[in-house]
Amino acid sequence: MLEAEKGKELAARILKYIILIFWALTTIIPLLWVLINSFKTSEEIVKNGIAFPATIQFTNYKTIMSYPDLSMSRAFLNSFIISGSVVIGVVLIAGLAAFSLGRFRFKWTKYADAVLIACLLVPSFATMIPNFVTISKLPVRGTHAAAVIPQIAGNLCFSITLLTGFMRSLPDELDEAAIIDGASPLYVLTHITMPLSKPMFATVGIMVFIWSYNDLLTSMVYLSQRSKQPVCVILSMVSNMFGTDYGSMMAAIIVTIVPLLVLYVISQEQVIKGLTAGAVKG
């Protein structure tokens, strides 16, 4: 009786681990397969898609880094220029706005909150065509800024909402003391509120960086010049351009995801926090 009970429990435990490990494998195996194949020649891949490479060779990586029209190294530089500018822009503009909404209390503040929430419901598809027209008329056309400005705008509402909420929760006493001492609002922002809000700025910054780095659509729409396009746009063209050079495609995937995987490994808690906080983003 007792034995049977124990056996049942053990079976349940084993089943539990089988399910958990099964899902872990479905996330790891595809990526591992890409990684292994990225070190093989295309002939090797076609001959046996699963075997380890005879010799580890980096030819594929060299190919994609120096491919004349689709150089991954140039795309990397573009990605970091674009996503870096977007993060700086969002942190500055959203930081100022959140300080205004979160630390000053006026009658109109609550209307601003309602507008922000409404903006969260607007998907990028709904603004894409007119923005494309606007951008193509502005002098930023053909520069990195053509993708940076719409991306900043697209991330603002969500970032302001998060930062405002955080700043509202800060105690008032410090500000008041500083203001009585004659400090300007800008001083209060840079010396009191910003340092206290660092964790939320970090969350917003990481989330915006990941979102911008991975954003295919806006870069594809607003940046038509090959020499300015970021990594994911180049990656989206790889399968058409490389034809049957499967090894290079595999290497391109690995190269694209490595920066964010490194970020994830270094600061996993921050990344998870940032992305789950960004769940509401439109």
Place this chain on the structure above:
Amino acid sequence: MKAKRQRTAILFLLPAVVLLLCFMIYPLGKTIYYSFTAWYNFSAVQTFIGLDNYKDLIRDPVVRTALRNTGILMAGVLLFQIGFALILAILVDGVRHCFKFFRTIYFFPIVISATAIGLMFTLIYKYEYGLLNYFITLFGGEKQVWINEKTSIYLALIPVVWQYVGFYFVIFLTGISNISSDIYESAMLDGIRPVQKAVYITVPMLRSVLTSSIVLVVSGCFKVFDIIFMVTNGGPLDSSQLLSTYMYQKAFARGNGGYASSIAIVMIVLGVAVTSVLRKMLQGGDEDA
């Protein structure tokens, strides 16, 4: 003093307001306007045609396919991102020592760009050397051409659903860890079984987390683009189109700005409608939005 403070507040708000006006509010209005016009190849000429774009849209078989595909996607995300992720979270909650390991593994697909995931699955489905055909031949089956008109939408949606299971897993895990342990302890004293514990305590306690997650996954279905664009690009023969991919093609490949705008408007209206209906349905009059 107060007026000065108000001036400062407005000044700080200004850059954000200008950006939102120029790249969010104004274009939204403009998209609504474009949707009532015949407008091709981003020319300077827009002819007002009233509701004609919307009339075409109702008769367009591709729109019907896209809506059906969105329905399939919704079923998929509810089943896997909510259902399966919830099961995984409940299971992991029981194994204290290695839950961090599982969390790390399950979450990482979310960090990877959808473009890379799309290309990865394209390669997995390939005929000659794809991972899928490798497993098929391993078990003695015949190699297959996977993507055809019937299968395309399912194959394109597998990575979409797969990518975000870990996301809701983490959300549910956080929710479970917020449930007071007192409740579990008293239930344990009553000799409750693990399955009963999950059904009668964990799931009801997660109600508000589940509600917001369901609203989130379902309304998110209208924003899926990258993976479909990479794996099938809506094909073959439009069989795997979503409204998003169809709208992109209409606007930027076929230059039909008016029609594409009307698709975009339908996307927002459906998104808002589905979200508010779900909210009403799921919130049986209790707190939390």
